[in-house]
Amino acid sequence: MTEPKLAPLHVPSRTTTLANGMRVVAHEDTSSPIVAVHLMYRAGSADERPGRTGLAHLLEHLMFEGSQHAPKGQFDDLLERAGGTNNGSTWLDRTNYFETVPSNAVELALWLERDRMAHFLPVLGEEMLELQRGVVINERRQSYDSRPYGMADERLHEMLFPEGHAYSWPTIGYMADLEAITLEDARTFYQTYYTAGNAVLVFAGDISPQRAFELAERYFGDLPAGPRIPRIARMGSLPAAPRVRRETMEDDVSFPRLYQAWTVPAYGDAEWVALDVLAFLLADGESSRLQKALVRDGRIAQDVDSYLYPTARCGVFGIVATARSGIPAEAMESAVRRALDEVAAGGVTEDEVLGAVRRVRRDHVAEMATVEERADALAYAATVLGRAEALGEMMDAYGEVTADDVRRVAARYLGAGRAATLVVVPGAEEEVEDAA
Amino acid sequence: MPLDPMPAVMPQPVLGPPPAPRAPHPERWTLPNGLRVIAAHRPGLPQLVIRLTLPAGSVADPPALPGTASLVSSLLTEGTQRLSADELNARLDMLGAAVHASVGHDFTDVEGIFLSDTLAEGIALFAEIVTRPAFPADETERVRAEALDALVARLDEPANVADDRTTLEAFGPEHPYALPSFGTPEGIAAVTREEMAAFHALHYQPRGAFVVVAGDYEPAELRASLETAFADWQGDVPLPVYPPVPPAPRAAGRTVLVPWEDAAQSEIRVAGIGLDRHSPDWIAAGVTNYILGGSTITGRLGANLREDKGWTYGARSAFSAGLAPGGWAAETAVDVEVTAGAVREILAEMRRMTEEPVPEAELRRAKDALVLSLPRAFETPGRIASRLATLEAYDLPRDYWETFPAQVEKVTADDVLRLAREHFDPARVVTVVVGAGIEG
Numbered sequence: 072m073t074e075p076k077l078a079p080l081h082v083p084s085r086t087t088t089l090a091n092g093m094r095v096v097a098h099e100d101t102s103s104p105i106v107a108v109h110l111m112y113r114a115g116s117a118d119e120r121p122g123r124t125g126l127a128h129l130l131e132h133l134m135f136e137g138s139q140h141a142p143k144g145q146f147d148d149l150l151e152r153a154g155g156t157n158n159g160s161t162w163l164d165r166t167n168y169f170e171t172v173p174s175n176a177v178e179l180a181l182w183l184e185r186d187r188m189a190h191f192l193p194v195l196g197e198e199m200l201e202l203q204r205g206v207v208i209n210e211r212r213q214s215y216d217s218r219p220y221g222m223a224d225e226r227l228h229e230m231l232f233p234e235g236h237a238y239s240w241p242t243i244g245y246m247a248d249l250e251a252i253t254l255e256d257a258r259t260f261y262q263t264y265y266t267a268g269n270a271v272l273v274f275a276g277d278i279s280p281q282r283a284f285e286l287a288e289r290y291f292g293d294l295p296a297g298p299r300i301p302r303i304a305r306m307g308s309l310p311a312a313p314r315v316r317r318e319t320m321e322d323d324v325s326f327p328r329l330y331q332a333w334t335v336p337a338y339g340d341a342e343w344v345a346l347d348v349l350a351f352l353l354a355d356g357e358s359s360r361l362q363k364a365l366v367r368d369g370r371i372a373q374d375v376d377s378y379l380y381p382t383a384r385c386g387v388f389g390i391v392a393t394a395r396s397g398i399p400a401e402a403m404e405s406a407v408r409r410a411l412d413e414v415a416a417g418g419v420t421e422d423e424v425l426g427a428v429r430r431v432r433r434d435h436v437a438e439m440a441t442v443e444e445r446a447d448a449l450a451y452a453a454t455v456l457g458r459a460e461a462l463g464e465m466m467d468a469y470g471e472v473t474a475d476d477v478r479r480v481a482a483r484y485l486g487a488g489r490a491a492t493l494v495v496v497p498g499a500e501e502e503v504e505d506a507a
Numbered sequence: 508m509p510l511d512p513m514p515a516v517m518p519q520p521v522l523g524p525p526p527a528p529r530a531p532h533p534e535r536w537t538l539p540n541g542l543r544v545i546a547a548h549r550p551g552l553p554q555l556v557i558r559l560t561l562p563a564g565s566v567a568d569p570p571a572l573p574g575t576a577s578l579v580s581s582l583l584t585e586g587t588q589r590l591s592a593d594e595l596n597a598r599l600d601m602l603g604a605a606v607h608a609s610v611g612h613d614f615t616d617v618e619g620i621f622l623s624d625t626l627a628e629g630i631a632l633f634a635e636i637v638t639r640p641a642f643p644a645d646e647t648e649r650v651r652a653e654a655l656d657a658l659v660a661r662l663d664e665p666a667n668v669a670d671d672r673t674t675l676e677a678f679g680p681e682h683p684y685a686l687p688s689f690g691t692p693e694g695i696a697a698v699t700r701e702e703m704a705a706f707h708a709l710h711y712q713p714r715g716a717f718v719v720v721a722g723d724y725e726p727a728e729l730r731a732s733l734e735t736a737f738a739d740w741q742g743d744v745p746l747p748v749y750p751p752v753p754p755a756p757r758a759a760g761r762t763v764l765v766p767w768e769d770a771a772q773s774e775i776r777v778a779g780i781g782l783d784r785h786s787p788d789w790i791a792a793g794v795t796n797y798i799l800g801g802s803t804i805t806g807r808l809g810a811n812l813r814e815d816k817g818w819t820y821g822a823r824s825a826f827s828a829g830l831a832p833g834g835w836a837a838e839t840a841v842d843v844e845v846t847a848g849a850v851r852e853i854l855a856e857m858r859r860m861t862e863e864p865v866p867e868a869e870l871r872r873a874k875d876a877l878v879l880s881l882p883r884a885f886e887t888p889g890r891i892a893s894r895l896a897t898l899e900a901y902d903l904p905r906d907y908w909e910t911f912p913a914q915v916e917k918v919t920a921d922d923v924l925r926l927a928r929e930h931f932d933p934a935r936v937v938t939v940v941v942g943a944g945i946e947g
Contacts, residue, residue, distance in 0.1 A: 080553070102551055103886045104526030140516060144814070147805045152872050153522060154879020173882055178520035189514040205817030209772065213820050213840045217771040219663035277526075294514055323769075325659045356600035357584070358593065367592075370649060373656045396656055422601070429603025433622060436554045440887035500769060 080435055080466050082445050084273075084459045085280040087287075091296040092268030095287040096449050096459040097280035100442060106276035108180040109169040109446035110188075111454050113271075113300060114264035116244070117163045117237035117384065123256055125207065125244015128161040130257050130265075132203040134168065135159065139190035141183055143199075153179055161242055164303055164383045165454050166264075171443045174277045181290040188265060189294055192258065200254055208250075211243045219324045223495050230315035230491040231332045231387070238384060239314075266297020271453040275446035302457065303383040309334045309484075313491035321498030326373065327400040330493040331407065332389040335484045338381035339456045344468045345476040346388055346484065350377040352419065352427035352477060353410065354390070355434075359427075360410045361390070369406055371398045383455040388485065400494040408487060415482035419474045428469050435466065528881035530908040531891050533719075534726070538734060540741050541714030545899060546729060547721040547891050553623040555722030556888045557630065559637055560896055562830075563710035564613045565688040566747045572698045574690020576710075578654060579703050580608035580615050585646035588639045592646050595636070604629055606636055612688050613747070613830045614900055615710075618892075623723045627732050634736035640707060642700050654695050665767050666840065669774035669941040676763055676937045677756045677778040677834050684752070684829065713737060715744030719895045722888035749831040752780060756937040762850065765941040773846040773942025774838075777853055779935050781826040781835035784901040788926060790911070791918045792826055795926040797873040798865055799856060800824030800837050807856045808837060818845045822853070826930075828901065835930050846944035857936070860927035864920040878912045 084098040119126045137143035150157050155172035157180075170180035215221040225241040232239035244252075272291065274283035313334075336342045354361040354377040365372035375392040392403045439445050452462040533547040568575045584599070584606055586592035599606060602625045608617045617637055621629035661667045671687055678685035720729060756779060767773075782788055793801070800808040800823045808822040818841045827833035837857075841849040885891055885908075898907055929935075 100551075102549075103529065103882050105882045105886065140519070144805075144810075147802075148872070151802060151805060151876040152879075154525065154876065154881070154883075156880070156883070171883060173525045173879055175523045175525050179522060182517060182520050185517065190516070202814075202817040206813060206820060209818065209840070209842060210820040212771040212842070217665060217840075219660070290517070324663050326656065357596035358600040366653075367649070370652075373653050373660070393660070395652065396659075426601040426603065429622065430600065430605075431603075433554070433603040433605060433620060436552050436622070437620065437889075440552060440554075440889065442886070 080432065080439070081463050082439065082449060084449055086453070086459055087284050089267065089288060089292050091292070091294055093287070093291050094271045094453055095284055096271065096273040096453055097278070097283035098273070098275040098445060098449060099279055100275065101277045103442070104174045104277050105171055105442060106174050106177045106274060106278045107169060107171045107442040107446040108177060108184070109167060109273040109275070109443075109450045110184050111165050111167040111271045111273070111450035112264055113164070113269050113303065113454050114166050114260070115162050115164045116240065116242040118264065119240070121235060121240070122248060123252060124240040124248040126252055126256055126260055127166055128242055128244060129203060129207050129249065129252055130260055131159045131161045131166050132207055133195065133199060133257060134187050134191065136199045136203060137194055138187040139193050140186050142194070146183055149179060149183065155180065163238055163242060165451065167447065167450065169443060169446065177274070177278060178286065181286055185290045185294070188267065188270070188291070191261065191265075195254065195258060195261070197254060200257065204249060204252070207243070208246070211246065211249065215243060220322060220328055220495055222322065223320065223328070223330050223493055226318065226320060227330050227332050227491060227493045230318060230493060231313045231334060233310060233314055238382065238387070263298060264300065267291055267294040268296035269300045271450050273446040273450045273453070273459070275449065276442040303455065305337045305383070306385045309385055312488055315491065317492045319494045319496060321500065322495050323500040324495065324497050326396070327394040327398070327497065328495045329392045329394075329400045329403045329407070330389070330495070331404070331490045332387055333485050333489050335379070335386040335388045337383055337385050339461060339465065341468060342480050343379070343386050344465060345472050345480045346386065347379050348424060348427050348431060348469065348472045349414070349477050349481055350379045350388065351430045352423060353377045355430050356426070360414070361392070361407065364406045364410050365392055365403055371395055371402045371406065381451070400496070404492065411481060411485050415478060415485070417478050419477050421474050424472060424474050424477055428472060431469055525879050526882060528908070529885060531885055531895065533895055538713065538737055540737060541743070542737055542740070543717035543899070544733060545717060545719045545895050546726070547895060548724065548726060549721055549888050549891060550723045553723055554888065555621055555623055555626060555720060555724050556892045557619045557621070557633055558719045558892050558896055559617045559716060560719070560900055561615045561711060561716045562613065562744055562747055563615045564611045564747070565686065565690065566612055566683045566749060567706075567710055568683070568690065568694065569702065569706070571694070572702065573686050573694035574654070575694065575698045575702065575706050576615055577610045577689040578651065578695060578698060579706050580610050580617070581650050581654065582642050582647060582703065583608055583617065583636045583640045585650060586641045586643045587635045588641050589635065592643060595632070598632060602629060604632070606633060610688050612684050616896070626724055626728060630732040631736045634740070637711060638737070638740045642704050644700060647700050647703070651695060654689070655692055658692050658695070665770060665774045665941045668765060669776050669939055672763065672765055672941070673776040673778045673836060673939045674834060676758055676939055677780065677836070679753050679757050682750055682752060684831065684834065710744055712742035712744040713740045714742065715746070717899050719892045719899070721892040721895070747830070752832045755780060755935045758937045760934045762938040762940060765939065767942050770843055770942040772840045773843050773940050773944055774840050775846070775849055775853065776836055776838050776939045777857070777936050778834055778836040778939070779930055779937070781833050781930060783830060783832045784828040784903075790914045791922040792926050792930070794870070794873050794877065794915060794918045795860070795923045795930075796824055796826055796835070797877060798869060798923065799860055799931065801873070802876070808839070808853060811852050811856055812839055812841065812849060816845075816852075818842055818849055828897070830901070843942055843944040846940060846942060850938055850940065854933045854938070857927075857931040858933055860931050861924070865923045867920065870920055870923065874915050874918065878915050881908070881911065
């Protein structure tokens with residue numbers, strides 16, 4: 072029986088650049104009468120400095136508190152009335168703001184984004200900062216401090232990266248830093264990064280590229296370029312070993328959990344694609360290697376997952392597993408090690424790779440089902456890789472990955488000596504307020 | 508750097524007329540065995556979603572064995588009468604397919620996602636999984652042990668403890684809606700393989716169930732594949748029986764505190780009895796709830812607790828759909844120090860809805876938000892399948908989405924006041940707090 076080839080997946084787009092340097096990407100899809108407008112700034116938590124972590128994300132919150140001509144409350148109100156949704160998010164390398172609106176309301180989204188790109192500073196004040204500081208501190212408590220295992224990722228990144236590295240601190244920020252951020256910090260970050268020349272604007276949905284480009288020019292063409300921000304530099308060489316190899320942390324949880332992470336090549340690298348296939352081959356699907364070794368056959372874990380960050384300075388490969396009752400984390404760690412060593416020793420078949428590639432593709436298709444998600448993917452490629460078209464090239468690259476590629480990246484990057492290993496065990500939750 | 512001149516102020520754009528939502532017009536047919544099929548062809552991405560819905564949720568659990576429906580659904584993909592679990596999973600993974608079952612109170616849903624060019628084999632495997640699971644002893648015991656561990660881990664999270672306690676307080680211990688649909692440790696530990704097989708034999712039947720397909724497929728191939736795959740499946744699903752829902756929570760008007768040592772936040776829930784999905788008031792209740800807490804930032808709860816006070820990351824409320832009257836609940840998580848104040852503010856916002864008619868502009872805004880957002884509801888195969896399944900499951904009119912805007916438009920400020928009095932009266936709801944700080 073011949074296996075079907077990989078189904079194609081393309082997100083066709085056109086790009087233009089305004090005189091002020093703003094890049095504008097248009098992807099037309101007329102199947103629903105909606106348009107996603109996506110504005111991505113090349114600024115994330117990695118652009119913060121120690122002592123002011125959490126600034127990029129706190130500024131994102133402030134950006135929803137109104138601008139000069141759309142005062143507080145209007146942003147959500149106007150968009151909701153028009154049947155639109157909106158949100159923003161902050162991550163290591165970028166911050167994004169996005170609206171999905173019925174096709175008649177595209178200009179409303181642009182007008183609101185223009186107003187906060189051009190007329191935000193006059194409304195940025197102490198009262199607004201204090202209020203959103205409170206909201207973000209609650210977000211930190213809700214999503215990290217009071218969540219089981221909620222502090223593990225933060226610690227894992229501190230262990231994995233050299234001290235002071237831009238990926239070593241959490242996007243949400245340390246509690247002490249959140250308390251310390253000043254109005255001047257927010258103003259400076261905004262003036263530095265929230266400019267036309269540092270932004271990518273994507274339109275995806277029921278709009279022609281020609282109209283998208285005209286509207287971009289009308290709403291953003293007259294704005295100043297802003298200071299020149301260099302492209303994100305990739306790490307010259309990956310660290311040979313993590314800063315801290317191994318640690319145990321107590322938390323108010325019922326089962327031990329194992330976290331391991333490795334630094335790997337950055338998003339856009341051919342080896343990154345092979346590592347992504349490896350992540351699926353290891354833990355996506357019941358027949359995958361770690362599901363079998365830890366959960367189904369080994370019966371030492373309740374769950375196991377693997378992931379790969381699409382980050383720009385370098386990538387991060389991770390494996391997380393939760394123990395079954397009475398099983399120590401060390402048993403899971405040995406089983407993970409055995410599985411990685413087998414892959415590195417060449418125990419992978421081309422069929423296994425084909426299945427993993429198909430599962431990647433299934434997820435890609437699902438992830439790109441909405442115009443909002445397609446706009447995000449295009450904006451990310453334009454921001455991090457420099458070109459929106461690089462997205463399609465990466466999609467195609469999955470079809471080229473061989474068993475030998477997977478073996479090679481496992482051997483090269485996922486060795487025992489390069490792993491940061493954090494074990495969370497049941498116990499008393501550690502005091503988090505002093506973590507910074 | 509030289510100071511840039513202030514950019515020009517542009518007038519706020521005036522919007523043209525909104526586009527009409529394009530509700531899907533699916534094909535409907537019935538297989539010879541009585542299984543209804545609803546298929547929405549949606550070319551574009553090379554994927555299809557197939558979703559089988561059976562009226563066999565946790566309400567159908569044997570009374571002493573809560574968790575039976577859930578365990579049965581988890582075991583569907585653990586081996587069939589033809590394929591071992593390993594063989595089945597290797598095949599699904601090779602196709603890049605995903606098959607997952609989920610159990611709610613009213614229904615069990617089995618969903619398969621396939622790449623379009625694997626449709627024929629995908630549907631054959633899907634049918635085999637649904638109709639001929641083998642419940643192998645070894646896999647059954649593993650899945651049971653995993654389910655028991657997962658229940659323990661779940662209670663490490665205060666939000667889950669709050670949710671579970673809230674449904675219990677709202678419905679009282681006798682109603683099946685009071686329990687989580689995944690069951691209890693006692694039920695999961697006790698149910699035997701034979702009882703699971705018997706549950707499957709009784710409830711997994713074609714007549715009374717339906718399949719929704721959405722995505723990119725060849726219509727003729729889909730018809731032929733479904734017909735062949737389900738040809739040997741014969742029988743009727745028994746209708747679930749519901750005990751009466753209490754008119755109000757037993758502890759209505761009171762606050763239940765579940766202490767949580769060293770809580771960083773308090774999880775707050777306020778809950779009462781809502782309405783069934785068939786109720787003629789369902790749409791008006793949706794408008795009423797939207798004003799209070801349908802939108803986590805701009806609803807009255809979010810505007811007060813987040814935007815005005817900065818006490819929380821968000822606050823919202825919702826009615827749950829059910830064949831029997833479901834629940835209504837508001838939820839938030841706040842700083843421990845402001846717990847008592849937050850409870851007071853939530854109840855005050857609810858009371859205000861029962862006392863003052865909603866201003867016309869606020870009502871207009873809620874209606875616009877609900878109606879004009881419709882085009883997004885039909886954007887993806889998954890969302891289309893979900894909307895179509897809702898119509899079929901609750902036996903709603905086929906033109907439901909076409910008439911939805913007019914139904915929303917008919918809702919008046921008096922309707923909102925009446926529904927708020929029925930559901931938001933602080934005397935008719937119970938408050939649950941997991942955390943601390945309630946004394947303040």
